[in-house]
Amino acid sequence: MRQALYFFWLLPIPLLSWIATIMYRRKQHFFYPVFWCYLCFQCLRLVIEFICNHISYKVYFYVFWGSSVVNFVLTMLLLRSIFRTVLENYSSLGRVRRVGYEITLVLVWFAALVLTIGLMHSAGWPQRITRAELIASFTALAMFLFVVATSFTLGIKWTSAVCGIAAGLGVMGAADLFVYTAMSWARHLAKPAAIASWIETLAYDAAMAIFAVYFLPAPLKSPPPAKLRPDLLAWADAMRGAIRR
Amino acid sequence: MIFTALAGLMLVAGILVVIRLLAGTMEHPSNLMELLDCLEPVNIASFRHLACDADDHYLKANLSRTEYRRLRRLRLSALQGYYYCAFRNSALLLSYGTLLATNQHPGFAQFGHEIRSAAIRLRLALLRGVVGAWICYITPLDIPYWRQITDCYDQVGLQLSLFCGSNFPELELALAEHFWV
Numbered sequence: 001m002r003q004a005l006y007f008f009w010l011l012p013i014p015l016l017s018w019i020a021t022i023m024y025r026r027k028q029h030f031f032y033p034v035f036w037c038y039l040c041f042q043c044l045r046l047v048i049e050f051i052c053n054h055i056s057y058k059v060y061f062y063v064f065w066g067s068s069v070v071n072f073v074l075t076m077l078l079l080r081s082i083f084r085t086v087l088e089n090y091s092s093l094g095r096v097r098r099v100g101y102e103i104t105l106v107l108v109w110f111a112a113l114v115l116t117i118g119l120m121h122s123a124g125w126p127q128r129i130t131r132a133e134l135i136a137s138f139t140a141l142a143m144f145l146f147v148v149a150t151s152f153t154l155g156i157k158w159t160s161a162v163c164g165i166a167a168g169l170g171v172m173g174a175a176d177l178f179v180y181t182a183m184s185w186a187r188h189l190a191k192p193a194a195i196a197s198w199i200e201t202l203a204y205d206a207a208m209a210i211f212a213v214y215f216l217p218a219p220l221k222s223p224p225p226a227k228l229r230p231d232l233l234a235w236a237d238a239m240r241g242a243i244r245r
Numbered sequence: 246m247i248f249t250a251l252a253g254l255m256l257v258a259g260i261l262v263v264i265r266l267l268a269g270t271m272e273h274p275s276n277l278m279e280l281l282d283c284l285e286p287v288n289i290a291s292f293r294h295l296a297c298d299a300d301d302h303y304l305k306a307n308l309s310r311t312e313y314r315r316l317r318r319l320r321l322s323a324l325q326g327y328y329y330c331a332f333r334n335s336a337l338l339l340s341y342g343t344l345l346a347t348n349q350h351p352g353f354a355q356f357g358h359e360i361r362s363a364a365i366r367l368r369l370a371l372l373r374g375v376v377g378a379w380i381c382y383i384t385p386l387d388i389p390y391w392r393q394i395t396d397c398y399d400q401v402g403l404q405l406s407l408f409c410g411s412n413f414p415e416l417e418l419a420l421a422e423h424f425w426v
Contacts, residue, residue: 092366145255
């Protein structure tokens with residue numbers, strides 16, 4: 001069982017490095033800089049966490065929770081970049097684009113904080129950390145829903161790459177919220193933690209597979225645009241004028 | 246308990262949204278003919294007539310309270326029907342505008358930007374209108390924002406009409422059927 005968990009734990013490393021390399025070679029890291037940084041960070045995180053897991057539990061503990069904080073910040077930045085990219089072509093939505101995400105983030109954060117007060121059975125460190133993760137996962141999923149709902153409500157079409165990024169984040173956010181909500185009901189965290197790590201690992205792998213599906217295949221080469229010949233355009237304009245007269 | 250219920254709702258919503266994202270977003274008309282095929286005709290003159298406060302005040306003065314309430318509810322549900330059609334049309338126009346904005350012909354690209362801006366203004370007015378209509382179901386207020394909606398809709402129709410007139414004159418009749426311009 002442990003070997004299988006290690007296998008699924010390490011499975012995304014080659015996939016992530018492949019996606020990051022392919023994106024770099026296609027110069028997509030200029031179009032999606034935050035996502036590219038996110039991929040590189042995930043790749044490094046998996047390697048470092050795996051090594052630390054074999055060094056000592058204490059080191060692994062600090063590395064895991066430290067990287068979880070960085071991961072949360074990067075996820076928020078990624079959602080913010082999606083939100084801004086989606087709305088950037090609409091001048092009438094300038095104010096929403098500038099402050100909408102930040103205001104919603106603060107509101108959701110406070111709502112999560114208030115709603116989770118008194119949720120844990122005891123106030124030990126494991127429970128405190130679980131609560132912090134619960135607030136983070138609630139905020140991440142709520143912000144994901146906010147970004148998608150804003151776009152759907154405004155009727156703005158997304159490119160397939162943005163859909164892929166958002167879908168991957170959605171899968172991870174949903175798994176996190178499910179796991180940490182379930183753990184908030186548990187009195188002892190030892191046994192649920194084993195099941196939780198399986199759910200988290202599989203959801204993480206699924207999210208990375210979604211990223212791979214959207215970013216690894218070569219982009220469809222559209223036929224070269226037929227050049228509009230200036231003489232034909234002038235002829236069409238002349239004909240249009242003649243018809244009107 | 247409240248948190249768990251809310252988390253459960255968010256989980257369901259999250260899963261549905263992920264499925265929707267993986268399935269693709271929405272219709273994408275690739276040319277004006279396709280756009281006109283997808284658009285639902287909205288008679289903005291009838292809409293204006295239906296939303297007008299003068300009619301509402303006349304009915305309020307001449308009908309019994311029960312009859313007036315029944316009629317007001319019917320009018321509001323008819324208005325919601327108009328809103329939803331216009332809502333769908335605005336999404337299609339946004340999509341078409343986005344496509345056209347990437348066209349290599351500068352005139353078409355310029356029109357794409359203009360129609361996209363007009364469609365998002367219409368969309369925002371419609372959002373306010375839909376919320377206002379829902380409030381009108383429970384309060385005796387006049388129907389709000391309908392003037393902005395009709396103005397925005399006329400603006401979109403006028404822009405499309407000008408574009409058709411200068412580039413696709415054969416589609417002007419089909420466009421007039423949709424926008425009554």
